[in-house]
Amino acid sequence: MKKQTKIEIWVGLFVLMSLMALASIAFQVSNFSEWKERPTYRVSALFDNIGGLKVRAPLKLSGVVIGRVTGIEIDPVSFKARVNMAIDQSFNQLPVDSSLSILTSGLLGDQYVGLEPGGDEEVLKPGDEIEMTQSAIVLEDLIGQFLVKLSDSE
Amino acid sequence: MEQAETLIEIKNLTFSRGERKIFDDITLSIPKGKVTAIMGPSGSGKTTLLKLIAGQLKPDSGDVFIEGLHVHGLSRKKIYQLRRKMGMLFQSGALLTDLNVFDNVAFPLREHTKLPEEIIYALVLMKLQAVGLRGAKTLMPSELSGGMSRRVALARGIALDPEMIFYDEPFVGQDPITKGVLVKLIQTLNDSLGLTSVLVSHDVDEVLEIADYICVISEGKLIAEGSKEVLLQESTGYVHQFLNGLPDGPVPFHFSKAPYSEDLKYG
Amino acid sequence: MSRPLSGAQTLLQGLGATLLDKLAAFGRGFLLMLSLVVAMPAAVLRVDLLFKQVYVTGVLSLPIILTAGLFVGMVLSLQGYNILVDFNAEEAVGSMTALSLLRELGPVVGALLFAGRAGSAMTAEIGLMRSTEQISALEMMAIDPIKFVYAPRFLAAIITLPLLIIMFNALGVFGGYLVSVSWLGVDAGAFWSQMTSQVDWNEDVVNGMIKSVVFAVLVAIIALFQGVNAIPTSEGVSSATTRTVVHSSLGILGFDFILTSIMFN
Numbered sequence: 001m002k003k004q005t006k007i008e009i010w011v012g013l014f015v016l017m018s019l020m021a022l023a024s025i026a027f028q029v030s031n032f033s034e035w036k037e038r039p040t041y042r043v044s045a046l047f048d049n050i051g052g053l054k055v056r057a058p059l060k061l062s063g064v065v066i067g068r069v070t071g072i073e074i075d076p077v078s079f080k081a082r083v084n085m086a087i088d089q090s091f092n093q094l095p096v097d098s099s100l101s102i103l104t105s106g107l108l109g110d111q112y113v114g115l116e117p118g119g120d121e122e123v124l125k126p127g128d129e130i131e132m133t134q135s136a137i138v139l140e141d142l143i144g145q146f147l148v149k150l151s152d153s154e
Numbered sequence: 155m156e157q158a159e160t161l162i163e164i165k166n167l168t169f170s171r172g173e174r175k176i177f178d179d180i181t182l183s184i185p186k187g188k189v190t191a192i193m194g195p196s197g198s199g200k201t202t203l204l205k206l207i208a209g210q211l212k213p214d215s216g217d218v219f220i221e222g223l224h225v226h227g228l229s230r231k232k233i234y235q236l237r238r239k240m241g242m243l244f245q246s247g248a249l250l251t252d253l254n255v256f257d258n259v260a261f262p263l264r265e266h267t268k269l270p271e272e273i274i275y276a277l278v279l280m281k282l283q284a285v286g287l288r289g290a291k292t293l294m295p296s297e298l299s300g301g302m303s304r305r306v307a308l309a310r311g312i313a314l315d316p317e318m319i320f321y322d323e324p325f326v327g328q329d330p331i332t333k334g335v336l337v338k339l340i341q342t343l344n345d346s347l348g349l350t351s352v353l354v355s356h357d358v359d360e361v362l363e364i365a366d367y368i369c370v371i372s373e374g375k376l377i378a379e380g381s382k383e384v385l386l387q388e389s390t391g392y393v394h395q396f397l398n399g400l401p402d403g404p405v406p407f408h409f410s411k412a413p414y415s416e417d418l419k420y421g
Numbered sequence: 422m423s424r425p426l427s428g429a430q431t432l433l434q435g436l437g438a439t440l441l442d443k444l445a446a447f448g449r450g451f452l453l454m455l456s457l458v459v460a461m462p463a464a465v466l467r468v469d470l471l472f473k474q475v476y477v478t479g480v481l482s483l484p485i486i487l488t489a490g491l492f493v494g495m496v497l498s499l500q501g502y503n504i505l506v507d508f509n510a511e512e513a514v515g516s517m518t519a520l521s522l523l524r525e526l527g528p529v530v531g532a533l534l535f536a537g538r539a540g541s542a543m544t545a546e547i548g549l550m551r552s553t554e555q556i557s558a559l560e561m562m563a564i565d566p567i568k569f570v571y572a573p574r575f576l577a578a579i580i581t582l583p584l585l586i587i588m589f590n591a592l593g594v595f596g597g598y599l600v601s602v603s604w605l606g607v608d609a610g611a612f613w614s615q616m617t618s619q620v621d622w623n624e625d626v627v628n629g630m631i632k633s634v635v636f637a638v639l640v641a642i643i644a645l646f647q648g649v650n651a652i653p654t655s656e657g658v659s660s661a662t663t664r665t666v667v668h669s670s671l672g673i674l675g676f677d678f679i680l681t682s683i684m685f686n
Contacts, residue, residue: 004469007476014480018584021591025626028613029519029594032622058618065618210560237563248558251550262562265569307558314562 040067040086041126045100050081051136052111053102059085059113066091069113085113087124095120099132111136161186161318161350162207167216169199169206176202178374179216184367189344189351191365193358193396198371200354201245204320207352208240209233220318238266241311241319245326247303249295255282255306256291262313281309285339301332308339318350319343325357333357337364358397362386370396450646456567457575457645464572474573478539479581485534486585487592493530494593497521498601511601512611516619518597522590523620523629524685529677531586532636536669539581540644543574544665547648548658571649575641582637583630590629628684635676640669 026032050072059067067087075082087094097118104111124130162184169177176199184190194200205211207218209225218225220236228236249258259278263269269277282288285305295303304324311319321340325333341364344351355361361368362382369379370393378385378393388394395402464471498518505511547570550556559566594616601607620626644665651661 010480021588030620030622234563242561244554248554
């Protein structure tokens with residue numbers, strides 16, 4: 001029976017170690033902690049062009065992540081891109097006339113949605129649509145414009 | 155030989171492996187409470203016969219009855235129930251290599267009964283005492299000699315007090331002393347526990363010493379059966395050759411069938 | 422058969438026979454899996470047997486899994502750093518390391534090592550148990566080898582491989598941290614925050630774990646099947662052990678491609 005005890009201790013240790021590993025992956029490595037616990041509310045916005053924006057891209061206010069993109073679809077009426085976002089419930093005092101723009105972190109980084117707060121007394125409520133949006137800067141368009149200007153000035 | 159009650163009955167058993175017919179229409183009955191030996195040359199499928207009796211293999215045709223139960227018609231569960239009444243001593247001993255001697259003998263008791271550990275301890279020591287290996291109880295199977303592992307396996311085989319016990323070549327490769335010990339053990343166990351023993355072997359001397367009843371199998375057929383006195387009286391034929399170990403006789407010395415002069419022609 | 426066959430005919434016959442053989446083997450493997458699944462409740466109840474097998478397959482595989490995880494993580498981040506530094510994006514080394522580990526390298530390398538360490542041992546043990554008649558002896562003692570020998574090993578593999586892979590991944594990330602933060606001087610805050618923003622629990626971690634469970638079933642079935650069907654001689658057991666490693670490795674890589682194309686499309 002002594003051998004069995006040794007085996008049991010080792011198996012216990014084994015399970016304990018894997019649980020610790022799982023916990024560290026959940027909380028340190030992945031976004032598990034933001035997944036379930038915190039309540040969010042949903043808003044949406046229409047963009048002319050979302051560039052390379054992807055689902056799960058962060059929504060940032062002054063560089064701080066306050067929410068995530070939950071879905072991207074085409075609005076059937078306006079043929080614009082509708083971006084759905086979930087904002088953390090703790091940021092429920094955002095003015096209703098805030099504006100959104102799609103920005104890039106660094107020259108080659110991922111794209112994210114930046115929120116610029118407005119001045120209205122009224123605050124954003126779940127299901128609201130943010131009116132003022134600025135599309136992603138598309139590098140090709142920018143170069144195109146630059147070339148046009150270059151040829152104009154000649 | 156006096157008419158004893160039959161425990162195992164084999165009727166018209168046929169079994170083949172691939173193309174080769176191992177048993178061809180064998181019928182024999184094994185009496186209760188006796189030591190029955192099944193003899194035959196190496197490769198005559200004696201071990202296979204034991205496996206057929208125990209239901210580990212299915213015959214092509216024919217039936218095996220144990221205490222009137224049709225072995226190959228039983229459900230898996232029923233076969234396992236029946237096997238609790240059987241003990242089998244394998245050629246190699248077949249001890250579980252990760253358990254020591256004591257745990258090996260205790261194994262069937264722990265698996266099949268809910269006896270408290272003290273009783274199991276007493277039972278195991280009793281069985282080990284019966285085979286004379288009480289002193290080896292803490293050894294691992296790898297530390298035992300061939301003869302010792304067979305004795306431990308025997309102790310394990312009788313742990314659940316079976317009604318019948320099968321010995322698969324118990325004497326093969328053993329020194330004379332071990333053979334003597336095994337002969338004595340088989341004899342005393344059979345007499346004191348009232349077991350029915352079935353012994354598969356080709357060691358003529360040992361078998362003649364203990365067997366009450368002998369069946370001789372060759373080339374898939376049952377050639378002779380009877381008590382040893384009857385068999386020893388045969389002065390010709392296969393049984394005579396086999397029991398006396400003669401090099402030539404009905405079984406030819408030469409394996410090849412083509413005449414020597416034919417084979418010598420090169421190419 | 423009496424007519425002499427032409428070369429093409431023998432070739433065709435050989436092909437057909439091989440195919441039938443393989444199909445029959447697949448069928449037997451499937452039957453084995455079914456009987457194992459049926460025996461699962463019994464295996465769960467026999468905690469003593471299960472613990473022993475978790476010890477043999479899991480605890481004894483720990484050293485190789487942990488060492489390999491650490492080094493794979495270190496190499497990944499070193500290579501990643503060298504590429505990313507050209508784009509001034511070396512902070513992304515953390516998320517790159519974690520994503521490669523969680524999605525691909527953890528499950529695949531972990532399962533490959535497991536097949537070599539635990540799968541081969543399983544095949545060899547069962548092959549030897551058969552050749553020394555231990556399996557027959559169990560049957561004669563009215564103990565079902567499926568419940569007593571095979572099912573605990575199967576269940577233990579399914580439990581331990583995912584756990585081993587989780588530890589592999591955690592240690593890999595730690596190795597990446599050691600190389601990129603402690604050695605190459607990437608900012609620790611950026612390292613972790615990039616990682617958490619890029620690594621998704623459902624998409625990356627859970628999918629990786631699903632992969633590891635699939636690989637565990639695959640390795641365990643192959644190892645048991647080869648053990649059960651090994652020719653009970655020393656040569657037979659050794660070639661069965663080799664087949665376990667080869668078949669599991671190919672199976673792991675093949676299934677990895679299938680699963681990846683389903684999961685990360």
